[in-house]
Amino acid sequence: MAYNAKLPIVAQDNLFDFFRERVDSAARRQRAAVSQDTVYYVSQLLAEQAHREDDEASAPTLVEMRERAANSNFAESVTWWRRLGDHALIGLGFFREHLARRRISPGYYAEMGAGAYGTLSRLLRDPGVSMGDVFGEMSERFESCTEMIAEVREESRENNASDIVRLYDEWQSTGSARAAERLRQLGVVPVRFGGIA
Structure with a gap:
């Protein structure tokens, strides 16, 4: 999927804080049962996307990312599962109408993203590794996370x-x-x- 994943830049001292406030507010308004760790992860992801320079025109498809994740060593596998989950989350949360115009099912993106985060959760489920819990929650509440991002997008327009x-x-x-x-x-x-x- 090729789309420009660069998010609107806002005049604020700290972009992470800008997104954290909005994601936290969206989670409260939607009564999304997500932890503060998940709010922080989504906020950081949005801040990173806002600073991206590439347009991801050459980014692999979701299926290609899943294939690479499944056939890589542990460290590369974790990177690819995370990239797949993040790509699906941003794509569905920020670019839903772009997907619809291309006749790509939101359910497909949700299934791929939730599945990637679920796999990450299992791979990182060790005592003291809170990211495993965050990815587990994002897998279980993937649609809530995309709705939080969509709300942040609406507020930014x-x-x-x-x-x-x-x-x-x-x-x-x-x-x-x-x-x-x-x-x-x-x-x-x-x-x-x-x-x-």
């Missing part, structure tokens, strides 16, 4: 007419409670045939 239409399209295609709530905040009542969402 200006809300012009095309953004609202895009958000409405996202709500119609996914049924996202976050998208419906954001539409209500913008004064748009999401309606399905047969009633209000």
Whole structure:
């Protein structure tokens, strides 16, 4: 999958703190049952993505990443499983509409990402290695993590007419409670045939 994974840069002294505040706030609003360690991991991932220079046009596909992870030595395997999970998380959280335009199933990305984090959790499940627990939680709550990222993305955008239409399209295609709530905040009542969402 090729997309520019560079996130919007914001004028703030510490980019990690900027994202941590927003991810933490999104987790609370969504009542996402994630630990502070997971909030920190997602925040750090977003801060790292904001500083990326490459456009990932030459990045391997999810299947290629999984193949490399499965057929590498332990250290390389951990790196590839993490890269696969992170790529799927960012792709689904920040670039969902791009995936939809390319007719890539969000379920495919969720399955690959959650599976990668689950494998990492098992590989790193040693006493005193908290990252194993973080990856386990991210595997179990992958959709919540993508929704937190999507909410951070929404907060970082200006809300012009095309953004609202895009958000409405996202709500119609996914049924996202976050998208419906954001539409209500913008004064748009999401309606399905047969009633209000």
